[in-house]
Amino acid sequence: MLLAPLFLVGLLAIGLPLWLHRFARDTRTKEPFASLMLLEPSQIHRSREHTLKYLFLLALRIALLLLIVLAFAQPVLPWRAPPLEARDRTLHVVVLDTSLSMQQGERWTRALEKARALIDAMKPADQGMLVTADSRVRVVRGPVNASDKAELRAALASIKPTAARLDYGMLMTSASSWLGTNRPPTQFHFITDLQQSATPLQFADLEPPAGVKLVLQDVGTADATNQYVRSVGPSQHDANTLEVRVGGTAPPNTERTVILTVDGKERGRKTLSPNDPRALFPGIAMGPGTHRAMVALEPPDSLPQDDQHFAVLERREPRALIIGANSNGDDVTYFAAAVGALTNPRLAVERTGSDALSQNALAEYATLVVSDVGVLSNAATSAIQRYLEGGGAVLMTLGPRSAQQKRIPLSGHTVAGGGLGNRSEDGGARRVAAIDDSHPALRESQGWRSVRFFRYVPIEPLPDDLVLIRLEDGRPLLIERRIGAGRLLVLTSPLDRDWNDLGVHPLFVRFVGEAARYLTASAAAPNTTVGSVLPTRLGARDGGQVFDPRGRRVLALSDTAGSARLMAEHIGFYEVRGGGRSDWIAVNADARESELARMPPTSIEQWNTLQTSAPAAANGSVPNAEPRSELKSIWPWLLLIAVTLAFIEPLVANSHLHVRRGVTT
Amino acid sequence: MNATPAARLLTPEVLAGLANLELVARTAVEGFLVGLHRSPRFGFSQEFAEFRAYVEGDDPRFVDWNVFARTERTYVRRYQGETNTRLFVLLDASASMAYQSATVSKLQYGKYLAAALAYLASRQHDPVGLIVFDESIRHYRPPSSRAGSLQGVLHALDSTTPGKRTDIEGCFLKFREHMSRRGLVAVISDLYCDPVAMSRAVQPLAYTGHDIMFFHVLDPGELEPRWRDSVLFEDMESGQTMEVSPEYLESRYQQRLLEHLDGVRKAAGGMGADLMLARTDEPLDRALRRYLMFRQRH
Structure with missing residues (x-):
């Protein structure tokens, strides 16, 4: 069957080589000669070889034309394909x-x-x-x-x-x-x-x-055995001693050495004792600031990727900043006392008025506590907003000044009722109705239900909010909200005796401490594992870049402004540059992977x-065991043969003409 | 710098590269003259031979007036070869002369030969004339030794192209009209004609005292044709075709060619003419040297 039979008209072209060969036979090349006076006609006997070559060339040319014409006519052959089974x-x-x-x-x-x-x-x-x-x-x-x-x-x-x-x-x-x-x-x-x-x-x-x-x-x-570095950090007993903990089991008959490098300089070597998975490096005096520590185990074992461990060591106390309308106000003092009572982590507490904020200074704090966010000026709000987007952590309360606004600064919540906040209809206090005690900030949640809330700022939760505590009327009391890479805890009632008795309740110190610990931990995270999401702390306005351990840029150009997170894929130190500072994040393999x-x-x-008893119907398949009848196009093969003949034809023709010319000089 | 004998030989290929025919002639003649080491016997009529008494009809310019003054007898100076001083170059420019299997055709080679002879004669102040013919006389230049006559001859040679058929018999009948005075007649041709007819045509010239010299110019492809397969030959003059086998060319043709050459040589000898076979692949100075040696022996 032919798909384009009209091309068969091209078969007429076969007449061309036939005519050419006949013409060539009749018109042999004449060689000029000075005079035929001395010549006589000879009886010429063409050799069988020459005749065969001549016929072969003719057949070759006809076959070439035939194949080209057939290829254009697109012949198809019925083909019985094997069943698909x-x-x-x-x-x-x-x-x-x-x-x-x-x-x-x-x-x-x-x-x-x-x-x-x-x-x-x-x-x-x-x-x-x-x-x-x-x-x-x-x-x-x-x-x-x-x-x-x-x-x-x-x-x-x-x-x-x-x-x-x-x-x-x-x-x-x-x-x-x-x-x-x-x-x-x-x-x-x-x-x-x-x-x-x-x-x-x-x-x-x-x-x-x-x-x-x-x-x-x-x-x-x-x-399989594997030994790996589990952790490196300051010893509990001496801040100037670094303790390296090793996990797993060493290869048999192998003595391994722990090498400690701090900020690119080797600071010591210890040979591991088979019975003690620790190595202590005393006298490692590090100045204030951030330091990069790397521990390596030598010689490498069968899984060398976890023989190195990276850690970012902070040699400074994280600081917390309490912001209020008055730096000496009761609310600020209460908060400062509660945060300062925290032992792990120990936070250095500073207090300031809302009018003395600067953005650069905020970046140095691990967490901020804002008492009645309504007291902030627009500039202060913007500064804290950038701090949050860059990965900061803020605990804020809503108070009388917040209640006067339609939209809450920083969080963007809408105030449901105007005035100075809701009071209960019966004039009594409202109590907590529901608590998400799985949240890290609310682990010590006992006592919340005994706190009385006389007034609060009624706000409408946003879709992506996490409401941690609700009051009896269903209104939120504590909300967690993510802003950029940062976290924001919003308490809808201030630290004020006219609004609640939280300040005099023992719960207050525990709650502020847990909240500060939660916010500080979540904000810092300079050490993490491969596959984790890293907060870059790059604000949308400042931009920046992240370099992976191999020194390659991680963020595409479009992401350099405002990419709040990225996934760590390599072991080593990631460097985050932006906002006028450079931060290091240590990324290690998950220790569970090292446990073989x-x-x-x-x-x-x-x-x-463990198989499901009722397998799903294989509805993607169509039962069809019959052999399929298909039409297979063969024109590519014909064209391929034609091209081959086209290469052979000049060779044969040249050989043929060479015999006919036959001159030797 | 002394050139080796081989280097002195001017091959037709080299001469063909020279566009100017005079330069070709000068190069060829000077080349073989150097090879002769200034031989005293190289010219047509250079040498003083004798005095003889003046007879009517002698050119008064050759009377030795000094002798006449002393003896009151008129003598004329006689030079060797005085009767051969006029050189007629008869160049066959028929179509067959265009045959060429090597670098130069027979006509080209004939032109080089004619130019060299003309230059050699004019160098000795001998008159040189030229007749170019095929089936008729295509160009005629009477002999002259005047200044510029050589250039005229060379120019005529230069403009000569292959013509039509050859008719030596008819042409030689006409030559007698132009060559009333005796001289050296150099016939440059491939001589594809019946030797008997040629003899019949040339004999009258010989009988009138002309010293006739045939330069039988042939191409190597004619003398030794080598073909692997049968070949269809086309006569360059008549246009007739003939298919010839290589076996014939190797045997019978060679035999007939030798018979023809022999016949031509005999015909020339019969009329007292000289004949020299000139192959177009032979260096020109060697051909000229052969010619002069040939002349010296006769």
Whole structure:
């Protein structure tokens, strides 16, 4: 069958070589000669070889034209394709554990070999999917037909293990979302080292989605040992002694040395004792400020990525600033006393009036406490707003001055009722009705229900607010709100005896202390793990840049102004530059990844049998076992042959003409 | 700097690169003169031979008036070869002379040869005339030794192109009208004609006292044609075609060619003329040297 039969008219062109060859036979090249006087006609016998060459050249030219014409006519041949075997079609999901522990020994090599073997073993009707899993699950190559195995192999070659942690629970519970529902029967080939520390708290989280058969591909080894640096920091007994804690077990018959480097200079070496997982480095005098400490274990073991540990050490007391209408007011004094009573962390407390604020100074404080935010000037509000967006932490109360405004400064809440705040209708006090005692700031929540609130500023919670405490009328008393990279706790009643008796309640000191600890901890976080979200503290107005441990810029140009967070992907020191300062954040591998203990065999067995009883219908498949009849176009092959003949023809023609010319001089 | 003998030989290829025919002639002649080491026997009529008594018809310019003053007898100076002083160059410019299998065609080679002879004669103040012919006389320049006559001859040679068929018999009949006085007649041709007819045409000139010299110019492709396959030859003059096998060219043709050369040589000898075969791949000065040696022997 031909798709474009009109092109067959081109077959008339075959007459051209026929005519040319006949013409060439009749018109042989005449050679001029001075005189035929001495010549006589000869009986000429053409050789058989020459005749064959002549005919071959003619056939070659005709074949060339024939192929070109046929190629343009687009011939198709009926082709019975093999049945798709849709009944047996299976989606093979190859999930590679790319967490840190997979870099131990030969695990990663074995994992790649297993993945390759799985790809090679797929049937033609099957589909393949390649996924990596660590702190994030990435679909590297979506479902492709097994006939395109090359795509899967190419995608597999591009995968590298990371330093992040994998939680099996996260992987399995999220599987149904990235696998989709419209899929054929699925085999979930999970290539992992079956690390004990990767199992979730609830074993049920390991259950695969419905219709998915889990096949665990174990690449771990039972006798793997690993030793890693767990932490480095000042000793509890001596601030000038740094204590390095080591976890795991050392390789047998290996003596390991701990090397401490502070701010790029080696400060000491200690040989680890087999029985003591600590190494103390006394006499490390560090001046005030931020210091970068790095600990390395030598010689490296089979998982060298966790033999280094990075830490940012702060040699200064975090400071808290209490802001009020009057720096000597009762509310400011109360807050200063409560924050100052905190022992862990110990905060240096400063007090100031709302009119003496400067933005640069705010950046030095770990947390701010604003008493009645309504007293702030516009400039002060803007300064605190930038501080918050850059990752700062603020506890603020609403008071009489706040109640006079329609919109609360900093938080942006709308005041529901005007005037000086709500009073209870019966004139009595309102009490707390609901508390989110899981919040870190409310761990010591006993006593809240005994506090009486005579007045408060009624505000409407915003959609992304976290209401931590509600009063009996349902109005919020304590709200947590995120602004940029910062956190804001809003207490809708001030520290004023006319509004409540919180100040005289024992709860007050505990609450302020816990809130300050929570805000300080969340704001600082200079040490974190791979896969965590880092607060960059880059404000939208100031901008800045983040450099990863390799010195490469992390933020794209569009993100340099106002990217509040980024995910740490590499082990080492991240540097955050912006707002006239430079901060360091130490990123280490999650210590749980360094624990190479394997899941107990019983757990593995249970996980293997943890299948949903009713598999999902394979509604993505269409049963069709009949051979498919298709039309296969062959014009590319014809064109390929024609091109080949086009290269051969000049060679043959040249040989033929060479014989005809036949002159030797 | 002394040039080696090989380097002195001026190949036709080198001469073909010289655009000016006079330069070609001068280069060729001077080249072979150097090779002769200034031989005293190189000219047509240079040497003083004798005095003889004046007879009517002698040019009074050659009377030795000094002798007459002393003896009152009129004598004229006699020079060797005085009767051959006029040089007629007869150049065949037929279509067959355009044949060329090497760098130069037979006509080109003939032109070089004619120019060299003309230059050699004019160098000795001998009159030089030129007749260019094919089936008729295409150009005629009477012999003259006046200044500028050489340039005229050379210019005529330079403008000569291959013509039509050859008719030596008819042309030689006409030559007699132009060559009333005796002289050296140099015929430059490929002599594709019947030797008997040629003899019949040239003989009257020989009988009138002309010293006739045939330069039989042939191309190597004619003397030794080498073809691997059969070839369709086209006669350059008649346009006729003939398919010839290589076997014929290697055997029968060679035989017929030798017979023809022999016939031509015999015909020339029969009329007292000299014949020299000139191959177009032969260096020109060597051909001239061969010619002069040939002349010296006869």
